[in-house]
Structures are given as structure tokens and as C-alpha cells.
Amino acid sequence: MSTVTFRIWRGDADGGKLVDYTTEVSEGMVVLDVVHKIQAEQANDLACRWNCKAGKCGSCSAEINGVPRLMCMTRLDMIPIDKPVTIEPMRTFPSIRDLATDVSWNFRVKTKIKKFKPRAPDAPDGTWRMQQEDVDRVQEFRKCIECFLCQDVCHVLREHHKHEEFIGPRFLVYTAALEMHPLDTEDRLPELKQSQGIGFCNITKCCTKVCPENITITDNAIIPLKERVVDEFYDPLGWLWKIIRPKS
Amino acid sequence: MSFTATLPKQRPFGATSRPDAWWVQPLFVFLGFSAFIVYSTWAAFQGLDSTHCYYWYGGKGANYISPFYSPDLFGYPVHPGIFGVVPSWWPGWIPYSPAFIILWVPAGFRLTCYYYRGAYYKAFWADPINCAVGEPRKTYWGEHYLPLIIQNCHRYFLYLGLIFILILTYDAWLAMWFTDDAGIAHFGIAVGTLVLVVNVVLLAGYTFGCHALRHLIGGFLDEPSKVSACAKGYACVSCLNHRHMLWAWLSLFWVGFTDVYIRLCAMGIWHDFRFFTF
Numbered sequence: 001m002s003t004v005t006f007r008i009w010r011g012d013a014d015g016g017k018l019v020d021y022t023t024e025v026s027e028g029m030v031v032l033d034v035v036h037k038i039q040a041e042q043a044n045d046l047a048c049r050w051n052c053k054a055g056k057c058g059s060c061s062a063e064i065n066g067v068p069r070l071m072c073m074t075r076l077d078m079i080p081i082d083k084p085v086t087i088e089p090m091r092t093f094p095s096i097r098d099l100a101t102d103v104s105w106n107f108r109v110k111t112k113i114k115k116f117k118p119r120a121p122d123a124p125d126g127t128w129r130m131q132q133e134d135v136d137r138v139q140e141f142r143k144c145i146e147c148f149l150c151q152d153v154c155h156v157l158r159e160h161h162k163h164e165e166f167i168g169p170r171f172l173v174y175t176a177a178l179e180m181h182p183l184d185t186e187d188r189l190p191e192l193k194q195s196q197g198i199g200f201c202n203i204t205k206c207c208t209k210v211c212p213e214n215i216t217i218t219d220n221a222i223i224p225l226k227e228r229v230v231d232e233f234y235d236p237l238g239w240l241w242k243i244i245r246p247k248s
Numbered sequence: 249m250s251f252t253a254t255l256p257k258q259r260p261f262g263a264t265s266r267p268d269a270w271w272v273q274p275l276f277v278f279l280g281f282s283a284f285i286v287y288s289t290w291a292a293f294q295g296l297d298s299t300h301c302y303y304w305y306g307g308k309g310a311n312y313i314s315p316f317y318s319p320d321l322f323g324y325p326v327h328p329g330i331f332g333v334v335p336s337w338w339p340g341w342i343p344y345s346p347a348f349i350i351l352w353v354p355a356g357f358r359l360t361c362y363y364y365r366g367a368y369y370k371a372f373w374a375d376p377i378n379c380a381v382g383e384p385r386k387t388y389w390g391e392h393y394l395p396l397i398i399q400n401c402h403r404y405f406l407y408l409g410l411i412f413i414l415i416l417t418y419d420a421w422l423a424m425w426f427t428d429d430a431g432i433a434h435f436g437i438a439v440g441t442l443v444l445v446v447n448v449v450l451l452a453g454y455t456f457g458c459h460a461l462r463h464l465i466g467g468f469l470d471e472p473s474k475v476s477a478c479a480k481g482y483a484c485v486s487c488l489n490h491r492h493m494l495w496a497w498l499s500l501f502w503v504g505f506t507d508v509y510i511r512l513c514a515m516g517i518w519h520d521f522r523f524f525t526f
Binding site: 066088 | 387
């Protein structure tokens with residue numbers, strides 16, 4: 001057992017401040033355990049969102065020592081505890097109270113992305129046939145738990161507040177999962193270029209670094225989508241090739 | 249109230265709750281890139297000297313050319329290029345170095361590379377200087393508008409870069425042949441040979457792991473299994489792409505070292521050691 005100080009942000013949309021709580025911690029504890037302990041012993045009104053405590057629901061996203069992380073997946077032996085540990089809410093979304101933020105903007109964005117539109121069924125019984133290797137690529141994107149840590153760390157949203165012009169890494173991954181799906185026939189590239197602002201991403205890979213599911217967001221989702229946008233809108237040789245060899 | 253008005257206030261430059269040394273990585277990237285830019289610019293301008301040729305080493309029958317100057321299209325009388333000496337159409341008021349008509353290709357390829365873009369936006373433009381750290385500017389255009397929308401031309405530099413890989417491979421091949429006093433070429437290996445071979449291997453590892461190539465070779469397909477050549481190509485490029493940053497740094501360092509090696513040999517400061525010749 002050792003005694004550690006946690007500096008937790010307390011406040012709401014009108015403002016707030018960091019408040020120090022000192023508590024005893026033991027081996028194997030995660031940050032969410034500490035928050036619950038402080039909630040039980042020192043600050044009964046401390047608001048935080050959590051659910052599965054197993055890194056699968058994506059609810060307990062916060063910034064621990066300034067880095068977006070899941071509280072339930074951050075063991076105390078992963079962070080320095082000899083100095084006060086800072087726990088803050090995500091900065092990319094409006095504050096509700098304490099560590100809870102309003103992430104509803106994400107769900108509004110999701111409704112604007114064109115839905116999955118499969119080709120006609122391959123078999124008379126209304127089913128399709130796919131090769132595993134064709135599905136492997138999009139399978140990675142299905143691991144997303146929608147914790148929105150990637151949205152939180154993305155400087156386009158976090159520092160520049162481009163929420164109206166840019167959908168953020170989470171929804172670029174979502175779009176990639178649809179756009180690269182072997183059965184999908186929908187064209188999302190015009191929206192990606194214009195209203196969804198893929199050009200705002202400047203490939204800093206912060207989203208990839210914070211993803212708790214280790215999805216290679218930048219290299220496997222965003223850059224391939226950027227290249228598809230280049231195919232469609234910025235590549236004169238590609239246009240020529242399409243004229244010479246149109247798709248059957 | 250607009251949505252953005254409900255968001256937490258933007259923080260000043262460098263403001264963060266991160267207690268780690270977040271500034272170290274962008275600082276090293278800044279120093280590394282700056283050192284290369286300064287050296288390569290200096291090396292390119294050394295070609296202005298029409299009386300000495302320090303970008304090519306022909307001592308003891310060797311035939312090494314610096315990658316900064318290859319292909320040597322138009323040289324000087326002291327070492328004519330493939331098409332002879334300084335072209336007549338070159339404007340007299342612009343100083344001429346053989347590197348000037350070469351270096352824009354690798355420079356453009358690296359400048360528009362997806363890895364380098366992310367790295368130099370952080371290190372040179374602080375946009376952002378590191379993840380979850382406050383930025384110096386509040387306005388932001390990204391690559392959505394001019395001028396950075398031009399980065400979308402990366403694949404065109406890739407096409408040229410692939411040609412350069414072939415040329416540098418040929419240079420490495422030439423570095424394996426040593427001419428004796430009778431004018432007969434003998435196969436051999438010297439330190440310079442190894443330097444040039446490692447150079448082309450690292451540059452190829454970097455070029456063949458390019459994100460644009462990954463897309464063009466198979467990533468553009470939704471069902472790559474239907475075109476097995478594309479599927480295999482995609483798998484190979486993805487394998488190299490996985491370590492693209494490592495290839496980028498190693499090849500950057502080694503291409504600079506290759507120029508240093510050949511330059512110092514040509515100046516007589518270093519002596520090329522030959523392991524054997526047949």
C-alpha cells in the first residue's frame with residue numbers, strides 16, 4: 001500500500017478547477033478503481049462515466065497525465081505515481097460535469113455518413129460470398145469501441161474546433177470500414193473531400209497512438225481514404241486511365 | 249449558443265498536462281531534418297565548382313557517383329555527364345550544379361511523403377508540436393486548402409522515385425567494377441561498393457513501402473483476392489510500410505553518408521579499401 005495524490009478536474013461547462021485527493025492505492029489497481037475509491041470515501045458527488053471496466057465499452061475515457069486513455073485500462077504501474085496524477089475530462093467535447101463529457105456530437109456525425117449499400121446477392125437464397133482476405137482489412141476497423149479517445153487527441157477538433165467541417169478519426173475509420181467493404185457499392189468520396197473534410201487531417205498519428213484497440217487508424221484507414229480521394233479528384237493520369245480502361 | 253462555444257477553451261502554445269518530455273521527439277526530428285537539409289544544400293552547391301569533381305570518385309579504377317548527383321545528366325569538362333557538359337539552354341545568370349536538376353525529385357518525394365508530412369508538421373510548424381499539447385496558432389487549413397492541398401501530388405513523385413531506384417541500382421552495379429591500367433574492368437568489392445549497395449537497399453525499402461504505392465498496387469481494390477498479383481503486391485508493400493518511418497530515417501541518413509564517403513574519397517581525405525577483385 002502507498003499513498004498517492006490524484007489531481008482531478010472538478011467543474012462543469014461554466015468552469016472548474018483541479019482538486020487534490022490523496023488516497024491509498026494497492027498493487028493491481030487501475031485509475032478507475034482510484035476514482036471509485038475517491039468517490040466512495042472523499043467526494044461522493046464526483047461524476048464519471050463508466051460501465052464494463054474491461055476496456056470494451058469505451059465509457060471511461062479521460063485524460064490521465066494529459067494523455068487520452070481509458071481509466072479502466074490504465075494500471076497505476078503504467079504511470080508515474082511519485083508525483084500527483086492528473087485526471088481530466090476529454091477536451092474535445094463539452095463538459096457535463098467533472099469527468100463526464102457530452103459526446104453526442106459524435107452520434108450526430110455518424111448519422112450523416114452514407115449507410116452500407118451491398119451489391120445484389122450472389123446466391124439465389126439472398127446471401128453473399130466473400131473471401132476472408134478481402135474482409136481482413138475492414139475487420140480491423142470493427143474493433144473500434146467508440147471510446148472517442150482518437151477524437152479527443154485529434155488536434156483538428158481539440159485545438160482548432162473544426163467540428164462543423166471535419167468528422168474526426170473515429171468516423172474516418174467508420175467510413176473506411178464501409179468504403180473498403182467488399183460488398184459495398186456506395187460512393188462516399190465526394191462527402192469525404194468536402195463536408196467531412198478529410199483534407200484537414202495532417203497525419204500526425206496521435207489518433208493511432210491513443211487507440212486502446214490498437215487500430216492502425218492513420219496508416220490503414222485515413223491514408224488509404226486520402227489516396228482514394230486523390231484517385232477521384234486530384235490525379236489527372238488516373239482520370240485518363242479510367243477513360244482508357246473504364247470499369248466493366 | 250453555437251456548438252463550438254460549448255467546448256473547452258483553446259490552450260496557449262505548449263500548454264499540456266503531460267509530465268513527460270514531450271518536446272524531445274519534435275526537437276530530435278527538427279535537428280535531424282535540419283542537419284540533412286543544410287548538408288544536402290551545401291553538397292548540391294559544391295557542384296558549382298567546374299574545376300573539381302568531388303561528387304564522383306574514380307581513384308584506383310573505381311566508379312562511384314554520389315546519389316545527390318545521379319543520374320549525372322550534364323556535368324563539367326572535368327567529368328562530363330551522360331549528355332555531355334552544361335546544357336546550352338541553361339540560363340547563364342543561374343549558377344549551375346549537376347545536383348540542381350536531380351535533387352528536386354528525392355526532395356519532392358520526401359517532402360510529400362505521408363510519414364515526413366506528419367513529422368515536419370510537428371517539428372517545424374508545431375501543428376501540433378506533439379499530441380495533446382497546445383498550439384501556437386488558432387487558424388488551421390490543414391491539407392484541405394492551398395498550399396498544402398498540393399501534397400496530393402505525392403504519387404507523381406513516387407513514379408519518379410521508382411525510376412531513381414533503378415538508376416541508383418545501376419550505380420551500385422557500376423561500383424562493383426574496377427578498371428585496371430590496361431582499361432579492363434574487373435569485378436570487385438570495396439567499402440564504397442558496400443556503401444552504394446546499402447544506400448540503394450535502404451532507399452528501395454523506403455520507396456517500396458510508400459503509402460501511395462500501397463494504394464496503387466492493390467489498396468484501391470475492395471476485393472484484392474480477385475487479382476492475385478495485386479493482393480501479393482499489396483501484402484509486400486504493406487510489410488515494408490509497417491516500418492516506413494524506420495526506412496525513412498535510415499535511408500535519409502545513409503544517402504547523406506554515401507555523399508560524404510564519396511566526397512571524402514574524391515578529395516583524398518579517405519581512402520577506399522578494396523576487399524577483392526577478380
